[in-house]
Amino acid sequence: MKYCARCLYPENARPTIIFDEEGVCSGCRYHESRSKQLDIDWTEREAMLVRILDEAKRMARERGNSHDCIIPVSGGKDSHYQVWLLKEKYGMNPLLVTFNHAFNTPAGNRNLYNLVEKSGCDFVRYTAGLDSVRRISRYMLEKVGDLTWHYHAGIRTYPFQVAVERNIPLIVWGEHGFAELTGIVSLEDFVEFTRWTRKEHDMRGYEPHDLVGHGGITEQDIAPYIYPSDEDIARVEVRGIYLSNFVYWNAKAQADIVMKEWGFEPIAYERERSFNLHSKIEDHANDIHDFLKYLKFGYGRATDDASMEIRHGRMTREEGIEMVKRYDATEPSTLQTYCDFLGITKSQFYDWVEPMRDARIWKKSETGEWQVLDAVSRHTAGEAEEKARVAPAPEADRTFSDENRRMYFNPANPPEKTGDPALDEPSLTFRVI
Structure with missing residues (x-):
């Protein structure tokens, strides 16, 4: 297997x-293109963004x-930043x-409540019924290896249902996630959200009606996932825009901002x-969703x-490999929870996952045991890797610096407990609301 240099x-x-x-991946090149030192x-x-927002204000008045x-939110750090930026700036x-896809953490519920309270914004939440969630999750796990298909279908569809119902023409997303990870698009593309990208990238090529009649799934089950008509x-x-096309996107720096300004809290x-x-x-x-990625393709969330x-220079390649070795192959404790x-x-x-494993x-x-044929840890750094290294960030901004103690888990210097069980203790069970 070839790995990025x-x-x-x-x-x-x-x-x-x-x-x-040079052996450098498109995701690294995309990140490089965001540098202020380039073009x-x-x-x-930002001026383009302001014009779009001013037009939205004008249309709202008319x-x-x-x-x-509309801002689709989950309560995470990006949600906090999107709302904070658009409202305050x-x-x-x-x-x-x-x-609300039902598979919530206590920390997630805590932060979502915090976002609604601190922002002062009006808030609409659609909660999917557990019976429907169970049927859809089970079928799509067996079909494509994704028990969270309804997440992506719901958050990529329901805001458009609300937009049509309430006559609101602008939906504002945060980053273009696939661009940030693997560089699937260029910053020059100014990609906007489309029905096609929703289906192909977020919903694995399936529209909700494709599920009806399978695993007991009915027309009623798919109602929140049906995209409005073209008419x-x-x-x-x-239209749906991505803020990362218009503002320099640094998720860690943005998390710092919303922790300070609006009380977003990491876990401890x-x-x-x-x-x-x-x-x-x-x-x-997410642990199960990510573990499925590892079982299929041999890499996971730590990668x-x-x-x-x-890419940000906050961690060396060698430090990153140690994180991959520590986390990527771990079977989540919550696997039994979701199987039950x-x-x-x-x-x-x-x-069910077996036929989906990548033979490469x-x-x-x-x-009868599955064995990994290769891993990034088996590749020593050579001339290409040395040439591709990025300049290190200032010591205070390194991943495992004292200043970032709350942001990343360092076994040698773990974060202090907050006193809130939602943030201090992992939960084996999800919280529907």
Whole structure:
């Protein structure tokens, strides 16, 4: 398996990754292109954003709307930053919209409540029924190896249902996640949200009606996942933009801001699949979702998080490899929780995943056990890796510095407990509301 000379991504990374002649991946090159030392004029891009937001304000006045945009939120650090930025800096009056997928952490519920309280914004939350969630999660786990399909379908669809219902034409997302990870698009593309990208990138090529009649799934089950008609989208003039196209995106720096300004809180315990304490902490099933990625492609969340730290110069490649070795192969303690919820055994879980394993990275032994054929830790740094290294960040901003103690788990210097069980203790069970 070939690995990026700078970060830790393998050549089978999803959804798409490309290595250049220097052995550096498209995700690293995308990150590089965001540098203020290159050709991106962030002042000009911010001016473009201001024009879009001013147009949204004008349309809201003309339509008699109290809200000038919709921000889909989960309560995570990005949600806090999006709302904080649009309200405090640009004077927007957003409607916050959440698709409650049911698989919530105590920390996530705590931070979502905090966001609604601190922002003072109006808030709409759709909660999916557990019976429907169970049927859809079980079927899509068996079909494509994703028990959180309803997450992506819901948060990428329900805000558009609300936009059409309330005649609000602008939906504001945070970062283009696939671009940040693997460089699937260029900053020059100014990618906007479309029905096609929702289906192909977020919903694994399935529309909700494709599920009806399978696993007991009915028309009623798929109601929150049905995208508005083209006619309704055109009538309301709905568009979805990504803030990361217009402002310099640094998730860690933004987490620092919302912790200080609005009281967003990271967790204070070691996670099983990553050293990051402030990202995706609202998603209880993320450990299982990420473990499935590892079982299929041989890399997981620690690879994602370490690669981003390496790109920012906050972590060396060698430090990142140690994180991958520590976390990527760990079976989550919550696996039994979700097997029980879905009504399956662990053996059945692994049997369903078996045909989805990438033969480039997995091989079944004669005794029937799956073995990893390669790993980034088996590759020593050579000339290409040395040439691709980025300049280190200031010592105070390094991943495991004292200043970042609350942001990342360092076994030698773990974060202090907060006194709040929602933040201090992992939970084996999810909280529906």
